[in-house]
Amino acid sequence: MIYIENFGRYFIMLKEVFSRHTKWSMLKNLIFKEIDDLIYGSLGIIIFISFFIGGVVAIQTALNIDNPLIPKYLVGFTTRQSVILEFAPTFTSIIMAGKVGSYITSSIGTMRVTEQIDALEVMGVNSLNYLVFPKIVALMLYPFVIAIAMYMGILGGWIAAVFGGYSTSAEFIKGLQVDFNTFHVIYAFTKTIVFAFILATIPSFYGYYMKGGALEVGKASTSSFVWTSVAIIIANYLLTQMLLG
Amino acid sequence: MIIVEDIHKSFGDTEVLKGISTCFDKGKTNLIIGQSGSGKTVFLKCLLGLHRPEQGKIVYNDRAYADMDEDQRTELRQEMGMVFQGSALFDSMTVIENVMFPLRMFSKLSKNEMAERASIVLERVNLVDANNKLPSEISGGMQKRVAIARAIVNKPKYLFCDEPNSGLDPKTAIVIDNLIHEITQEYNITTIINTHDMNSVMEIGEKIVFLKDGYKEWEGTNKEIFKTDNEAVTNFVYSSDLFKKVRDTYLKEGN
Ligand SMILES: Nc1ncnc2c1ncn2[C@@H]1O[C@H](COP(=O)(O)OP(=O)(O)O)[C@@H](O)[C@H]1O
Ligand SMILES: [Mg+2]
Numbered sequence: 001m002i003y004i005e006n007f008g009r010y011f012i013m014l015k016e017v018f019s020r021h022t023k024w025s026m027l028k029n030l031i032f033k034e035i036d037d038l039i040y041g042s043l044g045i046i047i048f049i050s051f052f053i054g055g056v057v058a059i060q061t062a063l064n065i066d067n068p069l070i071p072k073y074l075v076g077f078t079t080r081q082s083v084i085l086e087f088a089p090t091f092t093s094i095i096m097a098g099k100v101g102s103y104i105t106s107s108i109g110t111m112r113v114t115e116q117i118d119a120l121e122v123m124g125v126n127s128l129n130y131l132v133f134p135k136i137v138a139l140m141l142y143p144f145v146i147a148i149a150m151y152m153g154i155l156g157g158w159i160a161a162v163f164g165g166y167s168t169s170a171e172f173i174k175g176l177q178v179d180f181n182t183f184h185v186i187y188a189f190t191k192t193i194v195f196a197f198i199l200a201t202i203p204s205f206y207g208y209y210m211k212g213g214a215l216e217v218g219k220a221s222t223s224s225f226v227w228t229s230v231a232i233i234i235a236n237y238l239l240t241q242m243l244l245g
Numbered sequence: 246m247i248i249v250e251d252i253h254k255s256f257g258d259t260e261v262l263k264g265i266s267t268c269f270d271k272g273k274t275n276l277i278i279g280q281s282g283s284g285k286t287v288f289l290k291c292l293l294g295l296h297r298p299e300q301g302k303i304v305y306n307d308r309a310y311a312d313m314d315e316d317q318r319t320e321l322r323q324e325m326g327m328v329f330q331g332s333a334l335f336d337s338m339t340v341i342e343n344v345m346f347p348l349r350m351f352s353k354l355s356k357n358e359m360a361e362r363a364s365i366v367l368e369r370v371n372l373v374d375a376n377n378k379l380p381s382e383i384s385g386g387m388q389k390r391v392a393i394a395r396a397i398v399n400k401p402k403y404l405f406c407d408e409p410n411s412g413l414d415p416k417t418a419i420v421i422d423n424l425i426h427e428i429t430q431e432y433n434i435t436t437i438i439n440t441h442d443m444n445s446v447m448e449i450g451e452k453i454v455f456l457k458d459g460y461k462e463w464e465g466t467n468k469e470i471f472k473t474d475n476e477a478v479t480n481f482v483y484s485s486d487l488f489k490k491v492r493d494t495y496l497k498e499g500n
Contacts, residue, residue, distance in 0.1 A: 026349060115333040122293055123347050124322035 010205050017133055017201075020126035027134060034138035038100050039145060045099060046092055050083075050149040053091065054156030057082050062166030075167040076175020079157035081184075088149040089188045090236050093195040096142075097228040101203040104135060105224035108207025109217040117208070128208065135200040142196035143189050150188075187243045194235050202228045246271050247292065247403065247435055252301030254287055261287045262298065263459040271402075272433045274426050274449045276440055279456035280481065285439040286330070288456065289405055292437065293327060294318065305403070323351055326396030328406040328425075332388040334380040340391050341367070341376040347399045366394040370424060386417040390424070397428060404429065406438040410445065418442060422449050443488050446470065455481070471495050 021027070061078040108131055111117050120127040154176065161167040167175075206224035210216055247269045254262040261284045269275040277285050290296040292303060294310065303310045305321060313321065334343050344363040348354055354362065367376065370390040375383055380391070389409060396404060406425060410418030422442075426449040429436040440446070446453060450467035455478050463478045470482060471492050483489045 023350060110336075114331050114336075115329040116335055118290075118295055119327065119329060119333040119335075121295055122322060122325060122327045123350060124319045125350055 013128060013205055016128040020129055022125065022130045030134035031137050034134045035141060038138050039141050042096060042099060042145060046145055046149050047152050049095060050088060050152035051156035053087050054079060054083055054153030055160035058157035058161040059164060062161060072167050072171045073175035073178060075161050076172035077178050080154060080176045083153035084150055084184060084188050088146050088153055089191045092146060092149045093232050094229050096199055097232060098225055100199055101224050101228045102221040104203035105207040105221045106217050108204055109210045109220050112208060112210055113213055113217060132204045135204060139196040139200040143192045146192045191236060191239050194239060195232050198228060198231045198235060202231055246306060248304040250302040252291055252298040254291055254296055254298045261459055265461045267454050267461060267464055269435050269437055271435045272430060273451045274429050275437045275452045276446060276450045277437065277454050277456060278440060278446060283456045284459050285456060286407055289407055289439055293325060293405055294322065323399060324402040326401035326404045328392045328396050328409050330407040330411060332392040334388055334391055336380050339377050339379055343391055344394045344398050363398060366398045370394045385412050389421050393424065402434055404434050404436040408439050410442055419444065443482060
């Protein structure tokens with residue numbers, strides 16, 4: 001029951017987020033601040049994780065090819081496919097559900113607990129628009145983050161394959177180019193946009209509607225991480241079925 | 246002036262306000278008193294429009310809240326200033342940015358004019374040299390002053406304060422009380438303060454409404470509260486011997 005109720009409240013929240021807009025001169029600053037916190041602040045960890053995941057995918061693939069009939073360029077091919085289709089968009093988004101998601105929930109939740117949200121409302125500010133809308137706009141830059149993750153993942157795979165002696169550079173690069181399907185990239189970026197929206201709104205929902213004190217802020221962050229991840233996994237499944245199935 | 250007629254407010258199955266009627270005059274410091282959990286905050290939030298009562302009527306200077314459209318309500322909110330219990334300052338903004346916030350949101354003043362106006366109210370609440378500090382870098386008493394400055398910067402007609410001196414030392418509490426009282430007279434606004442501080446009751450309570458279990462148990466002035474024989478009020482107000490003595494002395498002096 002509570003799940004259905006939350007589902008309904010989530011959509012009511014979204015409607016409110018896109019109505020009664022805050023003055024543009026204020027909104028502009030808020031958006032820049034969110035870009036700094038949510039996008040720029042996440043680049044380091046994303047680059048780090050993507051690079052090593054790409055490397056591991058390349059090594060795993062190479063180790064599993066012991067049949068001499070399978071071409072060596074398969075290492076590059078598999079790395080490209082795994083990184084572009086799943087690791088960069090989906091895996092990275094789950095990491096972001098932890099990093100960005102819990103940050104959003106705890107910062108909005110703290111504002112709820114300390115009555116800062118009430119203070120906004122008293123002044124006649126649409127607090128949902130003020131708090132959530134700039135996050136949605138900032139996260140529309142998320143595809144750039146994922147593009148960087150893709151690049152770093154493939155770079156990591158190349159370094160691991162070439163310097164680990166699993167494949168030559170020429171073979172790896174041949175694999176990267178074999179059977180390249182533009183639609184796969186479109187598919188990956190479509191997912192990314194949907195995940196960005198989920199990352200901005202579900203954690204906001206858990207922060208905005210929380211009740212209680214500091215302890216509950218922690219609990220809300222945990223629920224937020226769980227449900228953001230679940231939503232990303234389900235959206236991933238549905239989009240894959242719809243676009244590739 | 247604010248007139249409240251028979252308001253009821255429930256959360257789920259629990260009725261917190263069970264029909265409250267009263268009125269608050271302009272230029273007066275009105276107090277809502279009562280034990281913790283008696284519904285003071287809920288009552289104040291109803292007056293602010295943060296909670297919608299299920300029943301009853303609230304009238305602000307002849308305009309009933311229920312009859313207003315969304316634009317008029319937004320306008321009404323800009324006539325209200327609120328000092329929250331924990332000050333509720335925006336913790337990512339400096340002191341002066343906090344005070345300028347309502348102006349930036351709603352006024353057409355230039356940046357310099359806003360800063361000037363904010364500085365004037367900060368001076369009025371006796372806060373100098375803290376403009377560029379963050380809320381976390383100043384004391385609780387100073388945070389309260391910033392909250393008051395933010396509440397009055399837009400020249401409100403109504404000022405609401407939820408336990409403005411909770412968490413403050415007795416001396417600072419009195420200073421804050423007097424500050425709110427002076428501002429009320431100076432700006433001629435309708436001020437409503439939630440409190441359970443008996444000192445405030447005796448010093449600045451021009452009108453006192455006593456809430457108990459969601460009902461209005463008693464109302465009167467700080468002179469009348471010395472003389473009342475309402476048991477609930479005397480039990481609450483004169484629970485300490487000190488205040489009993491104050492009352493006895495007051496009555497002995499032949500008032
Ligand atoms: N948002 C809410 N949801 C449910 N119950 C609430 C809510 N706000 C207040 N209450 C309940 O209303 C009662 C009165 O609370 P409150 O007005 O905060 O008391 P006071 O300010 O006098 O200490 C309490 O029992 C509290 O649990
Ligand atoms: Mg209270």
